[in-house]
Amino acid sequence: xxxxxxxxxxxxxxxxxxxxxxxxxxxxxxxxxxxxxxxxxxxxxxxxxxxxxxxxxxxxxxxxxxxxxxxxxxxxxxxxxxxxxxxxxxxxxxxxxxxxxxxxxxxxxxxxxxxxxxxxxxxxxxxxxxxxxxxxxxxxxxxxxxxxxxxxxxxxxxxxxxxxxxxxxxx
Numbered sequence: 001x002x003x004x005x006x007x008x009x010x011x012x013x014x015x016x017x018x019x020x021x022x023x024x025x026x027x028x029x030x031x032x033x034x035x036x037x038x039x040x041x042x043x044x045x046x047x048x049x050x051x052x053x054x055x056x057x058x059x060x061x062x063x064x065x066x067x068x069x070x071x072x073x074x075x076x077x078x079x080x081x082x083x084x085x086x087x088x089x090x091x092x093x094x095x096x097x098x099x100x101x102x103x104x105x106x107x108x109x110x111x112x113x114x115x116x117x118x119x120x121x122x123x124x125x126x127x128x129x130x131x132x133x134x135x136x137x138x139x140x141x142x143x144x145x146x147x148x149x150x151x152x153x154x155x156x157x158x159x160x161x162x163x164x165x166x167x168x169x170x171x
Contacts, residue, residue: 001030001095002130003071006079007062007146009039012048014080014165019052021082028088030095032071037062062149063140066133074136076146077128080165090160091130101131103155104162124151126164131155 004022008015015036025031036049038058049056057065066074073095077083083104094102104127129150139149 001032001071002073002075002091003032003069003133004034004075004077005037005065005069005146006034006077007037007039008041008045008079010041010043010045011079012041012043012045014078015045015048017082018077018079018165019048019054025088025091028092030088030092031075033069035065035069037065061142062144062146063137063142066136066140066149069133072133073130074133075128075130076125076136076150078123078125078165081125081128082163083128084161084163087158087160087162090158094130094156094158099156101129101135101153101155102158103127103129104158104160107161107163123147124153126166127162129153129155130158 006015006018019034022031022034034052034054036045036054036056037060038045038056040059046056084107087104106127124147131150131153136149139153
């Protein structure tokens with residue numbers, strides 16, 4: 001159904017957090033594949049991705065990665081982010097209804113400190129972005145970053161929460 005794309009570099013611990021939170025989606029048949037796009041890691045990212053059954057690509061052009069994913073929907077998510085309970089049902093309903101691009105709601109329990117929220121411009125991926133594959137392909141240019149692909153895309157806010165990767169880095 002959906003393919004998950006995670007771009008990372010030397011983020012083995014963060015990647016393990018995200019991959020473990022995606023297991024339920026794989027078990028229930030929502031997540032067809034996870035693609036880890038490595039931007040030159042020197043840690044154990046490759047070993048972790050392989051052990052978790054992910055497709056692992058190094059320094060690949062994002063446009064080619066997006067074209068080759070199996071799912072008709074793509075969830076772009078940061079290494080370290082983790083969807084919270086109930087996310088599988090919400091994403092499944094959204095995809096089946098043929099909805100527009102969407103993002104998770106920010107977690108109320110795991111919020112960044114107030115000043116961090118107002119002083120720092122959040123990444124377009126802070127709350128993940130779910131979009132149809134055809135739209136992702138249309139937004140991808142050769143050499144594009146994930147940030148460039150999802151920035152400016154009008155998204156629907158899903159009724160399920162995510163803990164942003166930035167919360168993990170503060171812990």
